[in-house]
Amino acid sequence: MKKISHSPEETLQLGESLGSSLGAGDIILLFGDLGAGKTRFTQGICYGLGLDKNSYIRSPTFTLINEYPGRLPIHHVDLYRIDNQEEIYSLGLEEILYNRGVTIIEWAEKLRSPRKPDNLILNIQDRIEINIKIISDSQREFTFNSFFPEPRSFLNFTLL
Numbered sequence: 548m549k550k551i552s553h554s555p556e557e558t559l560q561l562g563e564s565l566g567s568s569l570g571a572g573d574i575i576l577l578f579g580d581l582g583a584g585k586t587r588f589t590q591g592i593c594y595g596l597g598l599d600k601n602s603y604i605r606s607p608t609f610t611l612i613n614e615y616p617g618r619l620p621i622h623h624v625d626l627y628r629i630d631n632q633e634e635i636y637s638l639g640l641e642e643i644l645y646n647r648g649v650t651i652i653e654w655a656e657k658l659r660s661p662r663k664p665d666n667l668i669l670n671i672q673d674r675i676e677i678n679i680k681i682i683s684d685s686q687r688e689f690t691f692n693s694f695f696p697e698p699r700s701f702l703n704f705t706l707l
Contacts (some may be wrong), residue, residue, distance in 0.1 A: 548690070548691045548692075549688060549689065549690050549691070550688075550689045550691070551684060551686060551687070551688055551689075552584070552686065552687045552688075552689060553621070553686055553690055554684075554685055554698065555584065555587050558584045558587045558588050558591065558687060559588075559590055559591040559594070560591060560630060561588065561591060562587070562588040562589065562591020562592040562593075562594070562595065563591040563592070563594045563595040563688065564591075564595060565591070565592055565595060565675075566591060566592035566593060566594060566596045566617075566649075567595035567596070568595075568613075568703070569592070569596060569649050570619070570649075571597070571618070571619055571647040571648065571649075572645070572646070572647060572648075572649075572673075573649045573650070573674075574644060574649075574650045574652070574653065574671060574673065574674040574675070575592065575649070575650065575651045575652070575674070575675050575677065576652050576655035576658065576667075576675070576676045576677070577589070577651065577652065577653045577654075577655055577677050577679065578654075578655050578656050578676065578677065578678045578679065579678060579679030579680065579681075580680075580681060581667075582681065583679040583681050583687060584679055584687050585653045585654075585679060586604075586605070586606040586653065588677070588679065588689075589604065589606075589623055589651050589653065590604045592636055592651055593615055593617060593621055593623070593646020596617035596618055596619060596621055596649060597617040597618035597619075598615050598616065598617045598621065600686060602615065603638070606623075606625050606627075606653060607623055607624065607625045611624065611625060611626075611628070611629075612624050612625075612631075612638070612643065613694075617649075619647065619648050619649050620646070620647070620648030620649070621648060621649050621651070622643045622646075622648055622649070622650045622651070623651050623653075624638075624640065624650065624652040624653065624658040625652075625653045626652065626653065626654040626658070627654045629657055631656075632657075632661070632668055633642065635657065635658065635668065635669070636668075636669075639693070640669055641669060644669060644671065645696075646647070655676070658671065672694065673694060673695050673696070674690045674693075674694050675691065675692070675693045675694075676691075676693075676694065677689055677690070677691055677692075678690040678692075682694065
């Protein structure tokens, strides 16, 4: 499923729509170049999960993991500054990934197995992958792929 966002506000609304449909244990993997809108989209997801819109949501580039209170706990992970998979394992992400909250991971390409690029480390199976492509200064193309053993509907999620 694809969607073109024409502005940062549309990106925020798209994330909010997805966030309102997420449930406990959901994992969102974000792929895209620097400046693609991963953090803006994450802000929308957090708002859709009930985080107060006055809350300051920032990319955890230096802290690596931020937690926010919503209707479910929200774990926002940024792997941008991670250099290798040993560092990823040292973060203890398994405790976050397999809990009752929602986990959003920016720079998820760093989770690809070096030997089998179609596989992810940390035994991540059920997930939503979102590839964000920069089309122009204001336009982004979002490609959504879900990986679940059973088909799943996201009742509140619309592509605007």
